[in-house]
Amino acid sequence: xxxxxxxxxxxxxxxxxxxxxxxxxxxxxxxxxxALDRPKKPEWGNYSTPLALGLARSARLPPLEVASxxxxxxxxxxxxxxxxxxxxxxINLTLNxxxxxxxxxxxxxxxxxxxxxDLGGGAKAMVEFVSANPTGPLSVGxxxxxxxxxxxxxxxxxxxxxxxxxxxxxxxxxxxRDLAESLRLRYAQALGQEVExxxxxxxxxYLTDLGRRLASERGxxxxxxxxxxxxxxxxxxxxxxxxxxxSRLRIYMDVFFNENSLYDDGSVWDVVRxxxxxxxxxxxxxxxxxxxxAFGGTEDRVIVKSTGEPTYRLxxxxxxxxxxxxxxxxxxxxxxxxxxxxxxxVLRGVQALGLDPSGIQMLMNQFVTLKGEKMSTRAGRFxxxxxxIDEVGADVVRFFMLMRSAESHLEFDLDLxxxxxxxxxxYYVQYAHTRIAGILRKAQAAGHTADGGDVSRLTHxxxxxxxxxxxxxxxxxxxxxxxxAPHHLPYYAQELAxxxxxxxxxxxxxxxxxQPVDPATTKARxxxxxxxxIGLARALGLMGVSAPEMM
RNA sequence: GCCCCUGUAGCUCAAUGGACAGAGUGACGGUCUUCUAAACCGCAGGUUGCAGGUUCGAGUCCUGCCAGGGGCACCA
Numbered sequence: 001x002x003x004x005x006x007x008x009x010x011x012x013x014x015x016x017x018x019x020x021x022x023x024x025x026x027x028x029x030x031x032x033x034x035a036l037d038r039p040k041k042p043e044w045g046n047y048s049t050p051l052a053l054g055l056a057r058s059a060r061l062p063p064l065e066v067a068s069x070x071x072x073x074x075x076x077x078x079x080x081x082x083x084x085x086x087x088x089x090x091i092n093l094t095l096n097x098x099x100x101x102x103x104x105x106x107x108x109x110x111x112x113x114x115x116x117x118d119l120g121g122g123a124k125a126m127v128e129f130v131s132a133n134p135t136g137p138l139s140v141g142x143x144x145x146x147x148x149x150x151x152x153x154x155x156x157x158x159x160x161x162x163x164x165x166x167x168x169x170x171x172x173x174x175x176x177r178d179l180a181e182s183l184r185l186r187y188a189q190a191l192g193q194e195v196e197x198x199x200x201x202x203x204x205x206y207l208t209d210l211g212r213r214l215a216s217e218r219g220x221x222x223x224x225x226x227x228x229x230x231x232x233x234x235x236x237x238x239x240x241x242x243x244x245x246x247s248r249l250r251i252y253m254d255v256f257f258n259e260n261s262l263y264d265d266g267s268v269w270d271v272v273r274x275x276x277x278x279x280x281x282x283x284x285x286x287x288x289x290x291x292x293x294a295f296g297g298t299e300d301r302v303i304v305k306s307t308g309e310p311t312y313r314l315x316x317x318x319x320x321x322x323x324x325x326x327x328x329x330x331x332x333x334x335x336x337x338x339x340x341x342x343x344x345x346v347l348r349g350v351q352a353l354g355l356d357p358s359g360i361q362m363l364m365n366q367f368v369t370l371k372g373e374k375m376s377t378r379a380g381r382f383x384x385x386x387x388x389i390d391e392v393g394a395d396v397v398r399f400f401m402l403m404r405s406a407e408s409h410l411e412f413d414l415d416l417x418x419x420x421x422x423x424x425x426x427y428y429v430q431y432a433h434t435r436i437a438g439i440l441r442k443a444q445a446a447g448h449t450a451d452g453g454d455v456s457r458l459t460h461x462x463x464x465x466x467x468x469x470x471x472x473x474x475x476x477x478x479x480x481x482x483x484x485a486p487h488h489l490p491y492y493a494q495e496l497a498x499x500x501x502x503x504x505x506x507x508x509x510x511x512x513x514x515q516p517v518d519p520a521t522t523k524a525r526x527x528x529x530x531x532x533x534i535g536l537a538r539a540l541g542l543m544g545v546s547a548p549e550m551m
Numbered sequence: 552g553c554c555c556c557u558g559u560a561g562c563u564c565a566a567u568g569g570a571c572a573g574a575g576u577g578a579c580g581g582u583c584u585u586c587u588a589a590a591c592c593g594c595a596g597g598u599u600g601c602a603g604g605u606u607c608g609a610g611u612c613c614u615g616c617c618a619g620g621g622g623c624a625c626c627a
Contacts, residue, residue, distance in 0.1 A: 404564065
């Protein structure tokens with residue numbers, strides 16, 4: 001179902017063209033975008049636009065005059081019941097209640113695919129997220145990027161993209177060597193040896209546990225083993241842990257991309273060679289520099305150290321070229337605040353290779369605090385994502401991680417999250433869904449069906465408001481994608497739940513002893529609540545939150 | 552010192568440059584022999600960090616300050 005505002009904007013564009021063609025407005029440059037708001041006051045209709053306010057100056061006419069001329073040429077439409085102007089120059093559109101009511105059938109026909117629409121045209125899109133190196137279990141902070149990335153992937157799929165979820169990691173380098181040596185020492189300790197454990201090593205308890213397990217399972221057979229043996233054991237254990245945690249949050253990656261493969265296939269060094277050939281890399285002080293300043297950077301960057309080793313920037317550039325080379329029209333990098341400043345250099349690198357970086361977008365998320373405590377993996381003073389899931393469950397973790405805009409700091413309110421009551425917004429939304437499920441169960445038991453229900457009876461303000469709200473979901477999806485702002489989803493879900501609860505209060509569906517309901521009304525309302533159930537379930541599903549039948 | 556993000560009700564946060572800045576939570580007061588009260592209704596709460604500017608219109612854009620977070624490596 002196409003976002004509703006597409007259809008309304010298209011009417012306004014027609015109106016603008018018609019008005020100009022009729023000579024009622026001079027020829028003007030069409031505005032780049034036509035804003036459409038949902039006004040607060042009922043007398044301003046369901047949608048309004050400041051279009052005329054923007055045109056007034058170049059048309060040399062009062063805004064209100066522009067608005068009424070536009071209205072005169074607004075093409076007739078089944079969507080619109082009334083179009084008015086209001087000071088200082090707004091155009092207000094009221095949806096046609098008959099059209100609104102009829103959409104219930106369309107929602108029911110769409111079923112679980114309701115709110116899907118074609119924006120991507122089947123183009124390949126990738127969301128790269130989590131991307132933690134396998135040096136430890138996932139922290140709470142990683143959970144935010146994980147949930148955000150997975151939800152953006154869901155949104156892209158709903159909007160007609162062919163989506164790949166990708167996890168980028170590096171299992172070489174100093175980090176992994178430190179991890180291996182840390183494990184070796186923990187293993188030695190578990191065997192009863194007195195060893196000094198350097199502060200720079202990984203302090204986390206998970207390695208102590210793993211060391212003990214090794215000691216009990218393998219005895220001292222690893223005492224003389226190479227560090228690479230410990231690396232393999234640790235890496236495998238850490239990936240098991242990471243994948244396990246992600247699956248508890250219903251996150252499943254399509255691709256685990258190893259940075260090493262970019263060395264194995266030579267593409268890292270190809271980048272250096274090509275940058276040199278294009279004149280965008282040069283040697284200085286024994287290192288190879290990327291001329292980032294030629295692409296708007298504030299300073300040039302070392303890509304190969306004087307030791308001959310690449311810096312992190314080089315494989316990053318090679319990786320992003322690789323992404324584009326795999327045919328992804330859209331690439332979303334979900335990054336933590338600590339990596340966002342490196343992103344522009346990656347784009348410049350890709351551009352320097354002669355590629356178009358415009359399809360690569362960044363979704364930065366700020367850190368998560370839990371009870372005000374800062375988290376640091378290396379110091380081992382962090383709260384594990386697994387512990388948080390144990391505490392509040394996957395639904396609450398997902399919903400809370402999505403609730404704040406990504407660039408805003410997220411203070412995870414554990415007390416509220418643990419609250420299994422009306423205070424918790426997750427349950428508030430889920431409860432609306434179970435209320436509907438309850439009505440449908442009861443209807444079935446009592447022999448009420450929606451068969452032959454006439455949705456044109458759905459004219460009550462509570463009914464109309466509910467339908468209009470359900471119809472907003474495609475618009476919310478599009479907005480969330482345009483701004484890469486998945487937090488619009490939990491807000492929408494809460495609004496939809498609120499409006500449903502209001503409907504529930506005002507509009508009895510099934511007859512009861514003290515509340516008789518016309519059988520035809522029951523049938524029509526059964527259709528409506530089924531449509532509301534579809535909308536709620538879809539909104540929850542996009543967030544990866546379950547939609548329970550009973551609570 | 553420079554760059555990026557954030558600063559909005561007591562608290563946690565929304566608000567594509569549009570109309571009188573909204574929710575939740577907390578406080579207070581109501582509504583259950585219910586289509587499940589995990590709900591609903593009412594009431595209270597604001598100089599949108601500060602100072603300028605841009606325009607028909609600024610929480611939103613620009614400049615300068617202040618505060619918090621993140622970065623500014625031949626670390627990732």
